[in-house]
Amino acid sequence: MDFKNITVAGGGILGSQIIFQAAFSGFEVSLYDINDTALEAADQRFKSYMEIYKDEVGATQDQVDAAYDRITGFTDLAEAVKNADLVIEAVPESIPVKEKFYRELSKVSPEKTIFATNSSTIPPSQLVGFIDRPEKFTTLHFCTEVWKHNIGEVMMHSGTKREVFDQVVEFAKAMGLVPIPIEKEFPGYVLNALFVPLCVQALRLYVNDISTPELVDKTYMICTEGPFGPFGLMDMIGINTCYSIATMMGEQGDDDMARVAVILKEQFVDKGKVGKQVGEGFYTYPNPAFSKPEFFK
Ligand code: NAD
Numbered sequence: 001m002d003f004k005n006i007t008v009a010g011g012g013i014l015g016s017q018i019i020f021q022a023a024f025s026g027f028e029v030s031l032y033d034i035n036d037t038a039l040e041a042a043d044q045r046f047k048s049y050m051e052i053y054k055d056e057v058g059a060t061q062d063q064v065d066a067a068y069d070r071i072t073g074f075t076d077l078a079e080a081v082k083n084a085d086l087v088i089e090a091v092p093e094s095i096p097v098k099e100k101f102y103r104e105l106s107k108v109s110p111e112k113t114i115f116a117t118n119s120s121t122i123p124p125s126q127l128v129g130f131i132d133r134p135e136k137f138t139t140l141h142f143c144t145e146v147w148k149h150n151i152g153e154v155m156m157h158s159g160t161k162r163e164v165f166d167q168v169v170e171f172a173k174a175m176g177l178v179p180i181p182i183e184k185e186f187p188g189y190v191l192n193a194l195f196v197p198l199c200v201q202a203l204r205l206y207v208n209d210i211s212t213p214e215l216v217d218k219t220y221m222i223c224t225e226g227p228f229g230p231f232g233l234m235d236m237i238g239i240n241t242c243y244s245i246a247t248m249m250g251e252q253g254d255d256d257m258a259r260v261a262v263i264l265k266e267q268f269v270d271k272g273k274v275g276k277q278v279g280e281g282f283y284t285y286p287n288p289a290f291s292k293p294e295f296f297k
Pocket residue numbers: 009010011012013014015016032033034038089090091092093094097101118119120121141142143144236237238240241
């Protein structure tokens with residue numbers, strides 16, 4: 001694996017974490033996002049990760065400063081990918097948005113550049129038609145709070161070249177991840193094949209007035225001894241991503257999820273309450289109700 005320059009497209013919740021983790025692991029990282037406001041928002045996230053890496057990873061000030069200095073932001077895609085060995089795509093979970101992005105990316109990327117999508121629910125075979133180099137396309141899927149939930153799911157589509165897949169697996173290791181190689185396409189990889197049905201069922205209990213977020217999470221946490229339940233998990237994932245998934249499922253005829261999408265939009269997304277990263281979602285942070293002993297009384 002001889003990657004040096006990594007470009008990440010989209011500096012939102014996951015993109016910004018991928019960027020900081022790659023920079024912390026010694027890679028030169030370019031961030032591409034749509035405008036200066038988005039770059040500024042990503043910059044604020046990097047600053048918060050510097051504190052988190054010191055507190056939770058045991059990094060020194062020099063290490064986090066060096067990581068920060070390895071990151072450069074761009075709003076011009078051609079500039080951002082000029083030297084890229086690998087582009088990791090973390091733009092919003094929407095096929096039209098990704099299509100537009102990949103068509104443009106294909107036009108401006110050097111021939112050597114490998115593309116990897118971080119999409120949670122859109123399999124690579126649905127994106128490969130927008131790309132000029134199917135053999136150099138795979139997934140590299142991260143889990144939120146990448147500094148501690150450090151898996152990298154590398155999943156082939158049927159046209160991915162073995163050598164490309166192996167290089168991305170090696171890159172995942174080099175950026176401090178435990179690689180989870182998946183040699184056959186499967187919706188949701190390993191992680192979301194488990195997480196999405198869990199969150200969807202939790203939302204069905206909620207939208208049908210069978211249970212509440214608190215009762216669902218209490219049930220789950222008591223019986224699994226887990227640190228959070230499905231609604232706490234959705235706060236971590238980001239409610240905008242959950243909204244996109246519910247919208248897609250609603251459009252495919254799932255009536256519960258169509259109603260969930262309306263609730264998530266009106267009560268959360270439109271109010272900016274998109275989860276843990278902004279301090280509010282189903283719970284308020286940094287001390288959510290489920291972190292307190294009274295929650296379980
Ligand atoms: P987000 O909404 O927080 O961030 C998206 C970012 O992309 C924003 O900064 C936005 O300005 C930018 N953007 C919008 N259009 C763009 C374009 N055309 N080109 C470049 N940038 C553009 O979303 P997120 O949660 O970071 O999710 C991004 C991707 O990562 C999705 O595919 C999602 O499925 C995946 N993912 C998310 C999580 C999670 O826990 N949030 C986990 C794994 C994978």
